Amino acid sequence: MVLADLGRRINGALSSLSRAGTLDDALLDSTLKEICTALLESDVNVKLVASLRTRVKAQVKAALEADKTGGGRDAQKRNVVQKAVFDELVGLVNPGVEPYKPKKGQSNVIMAVGLQGNGKTTTCTKLAVYYQKRGFKSCIVCADTFRAGAFDQTRQSATKAKVAYFGSYTETDPVVIAAQGVEKFRKERFEIIIVDTSGRHKQEKDLFAEMEMIGEAVKPDMTVLVLDASIGQAAEAQSRAFKETANFGAIIVTKMDGHAKGGGAISAVAATQTPIIFLGTGEHLSDLERFAPEPFISKMLGMGDIQGLVEH
Amino acid sequence: LFGRLTGSGKVLTEADLAPVLGAMKEHLMRKNVAAEIAERVVEGVGRELVGRRVAGFKGIKAEVRLALSASITRILTPKTSTDLLLSIRSKRASLSPAPYSLTFVGVNGVGKSTNLSKVAFWLLQNGLDVLIAACDTFRSGAVEQLRVHVSNLSLLGAVRGDGGSGRRVELYEKGYGKDAAGIAREAIAYAKENKFDVVLIDTAGRMQDNEPLMRALAKLVAVNSPDKIIFVGEALVGNEAVDQLTKFDRSLRDFSASSGLGAGRGRGIDGMLLTKWDTVDDKVGAALSMTYVTGQPILFVGCGQTYTDLRQLRVGHIVDALLRD
Ligand SMILES: Nc1nc2c(ncn2[C@@H]2O[C@H](COP(=O)(O)OP(=O)(O)OP(=O)(O)O)[C@@H](O)[C@H]2O)c(=O)[nH]1
Ligand SMILES: Nc1nc2c(ncn2[C@@H]2O[C@H](COP(=O)(O)OP(=O)(O)OP(=O)(O)O)[C@@H](O)[C@H]2O)c(=O)[nH]1
Ligand SMILES: [Mg+2]
Ligand SMILES: [Mg+2]
Numbered sequence: 001m002v003l004a005d006l007g008r009r010i011n012g013a014l015s016s017l018s019r020a021g022t023l024d025d026a027l028l029d030s031t032l033k034e035i036c037t038a039l040l041e042s043d044v045n046v047k048l049v050a051s052l053r054t055r056v057k058a059q060v061k062a063a064l065e066a067d068k069t070g071g072g073r074d075a076q077k078r079n080v081v082q083k084a085v086f087d088e089l090v091g092l093v094n095p096g097v098e099p100y101k102p103k104k105g106q107s108n109v110i111m112a113v114g115l116q117g118n119g120k121t122t123t124c125t126k127l128a129v130y131y132q133k134r135g136f137k138s139c140i141v142c143a144d145t146f147r148a149g150a151f152d153q154t155r156q157s158a159t160k161a162k163v164a165y166f167g168s169y170t171e172t173d174p175v176v177i178a179a180q181g182v183e184k185f186r187k188e189r190f191e192i193i194i195v196d197t198s199g200r201h202k203q204e205k206d207l208f209a210e211m212e213m214i215g216e217a218v219k220p221d222m223t224v225l226v227l228d229a230s231i232g233q234a235a236e237a238q239s240r241a242f243k244e245t246a247n248f249g250a251i252i253v254t255k256m257d258g259h260a261k262g263g264g265a266i267s268a269v270a271a272t273q274t275p276i277i278f279l280g281t282g283e284h285l286s287d288l289e290r291f292a293p294e295p296f297i298s299k300m301l302g303m304g305d306i307q308g309l310v311e312h
Numbered sequence: 313l314f315g316r317l318t319g320s321g322k323v324l325t326e327a328d329l330a331p332v333l334g335a336m337k338e339h340l341m342r343k344n345v346a347a348e349i350a351e352r353v354v355e356g357v358g359r360e361l362v363g364r365r366v367a368g369f370k371g372i373k374a375e376v377r378l379a380l381s382a383s384i385t386r387i388l389t390p391k392t393s394t395d396l397l398l399s400i401r402s403k404r405a406s407l408s409p410a411p412y413s414l415t416f417v418g419v420n421g422v423g424k425s426t427n428l429s430k431v432a433f434w435l436l437q438n439g440l441d442v443l444i445a446a447c448d449t450f451r452s453g454a455v456e457q458l459r460v461h462v463s464n465l466s467l468l469g470a471v472r473g474d475g476g477s478g479r480r481v482e483l484y485e486k487g488y489g490k491d492a493a494g495i496a497r498e499a500i501a502y503a504k505e506n507k508f509d510v511v512l513i514d515t516a517g518r519m520q521d522n523e524p525l526m527r528a529l530a531k532l533v534a535v536n537s538p539d540k541i542i543f544v545g546e547a548l549v550g551n552e553a554v555d556q557l558t559k560f561d562r563s564l565r566d567f568s569a570s571s572g573l574g575a576g577r578g579r580g581i582d583g584m585l586l587t588k589w590d591t592v593d594d595k596v597g598a599a600l601s602m603t604y605v606t607g608q609p610i611l612f613v614g615c616g617q618t619y620t621d622l623r624q625l626r627v628g629h630i631v632d633a634l635l636r637d
Contacts, residue, residue: 099343152452156453
């Protein structure tokens with residue numbers, strides 16, 4: 001994964017810190033500057049990066065002050081810096097909230113929302129495949145009546161995935177379809193019912209109102225924001241708006257197989273305090289990976305585990 | 313030595329400029345200009361201003377703003393003609409007129425098919441017959457998506473107010489799983505035979521690092537030598553704009569050159585279509601990143617999901633939005 005690029009640069013900055021002599025303010029500043037540049041080039045929100053820099057600095061300063069009497073060695077001081085950076089990075093992708101866990105033997109309704117073209121429809125099928133493989137009886141409801149060919153897209157990919165689906169070529173009200181589909185599948189005792197919706201954006205109030213109505217009609221157990229890894233500085237405002245209206249409980253970041261480092265999506269996590277649960281890593285139905293914050297950052301920085309940082 | 317503070321003015325040094333330029337760079341990044349491009353743009357402004365005489369400290373900021381505005385305007389102003397209708401008409405007026413062809417390329421989900429349909433609507437309105445070639449033979453529903461657009465467009469075309477003779481719009485498709493380059497070639501031949509003015513070639517979205525898929529696209533270009541290769545990018549994209557465009561352009565050039573096929577060898581991107589303009593408020597930096605990287609013009613801006621949501625780029629608007637606090 002290309003996130004390794006970002007990891008390599010942050011790591012590079014941290015290890016040049018280890019090679020240098022005495023850790024003074026100038027060295028700390030230049031290291032942080034390099035790390036922040038790497039984050040900015042990965043689309044992490046400009047304001048977030050600025051506050052990360054301030055907090056790491058404060059933490060390091062505090063740790064060094066406390067250590068004054070002990071006259072700590074430079075190696076220890078550098079560990080303090082590394083640890084602070086690592087914690088801040090984990091903090092960026094870890095809001096400390098547990099996502100909804102689907103339960104067997106009952107209907108779990110999952111509704112996908114997001115900006116146009118971010119990968120909702122593709123991800124819905126991937127999710128259905130994922131849960132089907134784990135023994136959940138899974139299905140998809142296509143509540144996108146707006147996009148040309150939307151139902152054909154669902155029909156074809158669900159057929160390929162051997163997953164049940166529901167939709168209509170004639171009904172134009174997505175709220176009606178969503179309600180009908182979910183009711184039908186609930187009756188048929190499907191365990192994972194995934195509702196796909198049209199792409200929308202915060203600037204169109206009507207589209208947001210429609211999303212709210214679909215939500216009211218299907219009462220999702222979990223709403224998922226599907227977000228493209230390449231999104232830049234618009235991520236924060238859009239994800240906030242979706243949070244306010246749809247109150248999504250999880251994020252799936254798509255197109256991580258490309259070159260994008262997903263900093264925009266990470267900023268969405270920070271802005272909405274909502275965890276990422278999966279990464280989309282390709283156009284095929286099995287291209288879906290589970291996401292967990294700490295292993296993710298460790299992997300990104302090319303480290304075995306966090307302990308590696310704390311001890312030397 | 314004594315020149316530095318003569319009269320009311322002051323000669324700008326790098327040290328004077330550094331903080332103002334740094335703030336400008338951050339400002340541009342907040343507007344979604346890619347970091348690397350923001351850096352290079354303010355560097356250019358810095359080079360231009362060092363040694364210039366200004367009045368007082370307040371003068372520095374104003375001077376930088378002015379120079380930045382001029383620089384952005386220069387970057388965004390098209391260097392080649394953006395009059396597509398003119399190019400189409402002059403090709404169609406030649407002795408053995410072949411149809412004018414445009415290929416839409418770009419990463420997944422940016423709006424290629426939708427905006428291709430908007431361009432079709434615009435061409436129909438301008439009295440041209442349009443054939444749409446369904447060369448995305450991979451993504452589920454891609455062919456049906458275009459079929460819906462073509463049927464909508466024929467309805468719209470038929471109610472044109474010029475004596476009822478609506479323009480023709482048709483879909484050329486061979487279903488899924490086939491070779492896109494071959495379908496494009498057949499479509500162009502079909503268009504020539506049936507006297508269509510323009511062929512719009514839809515292609516599958518692909519990641520710029522995916523070499524097999526980039527080679528396949530280069531083959532389509534090499535074989536069919538479209539009159540224009542339009543890169544479709546979204547206004548939402550951040551730093552990736554740079555990598556997407558650099559690699560699409562380079563892969564198309566390199567792979568089409570080495571494919572040894574046809575007249576379209578060594579071709580790169582001719583212009584851009586920037587979509588989802590309506591979703592970014594004033595964070596319009598992608599426009600600057602994309603034109604900076606390619607030096608090619610933004611031919612259209614997509615600003616919504618209906619057929620009329622297609623605009624020409626207004627350079628002044630972007631400059632204003634980028635500089636606004
Ligand atoms: N490379 C890659 N492509 C993806 C991934 N997820 C989705 N895509 C592609 O992105 C494009 C858009 O995906 P869709 O699933 O149609 O997106 P959507 O959000 O449903 O779009 P709308 O319904 O129009 O808003 C398609 O070409 C998908 O194949 C991914 O993880 N990697
Ligand atoms: N808000 C907004 N949405 C747009 C615009 N242009 C396209 N879209 C939407 O973006 C989504 C994806 O558009 P498509 O045309 O299918 O994108 P594509 O690039 O052809 O996608 P693939 O072929 O799957 O790679 C659809 O929901 C479109 O309605 C635009 O200018 N503004
Ligand atoms: Mg969809
Ligand atoms: Mg398409």
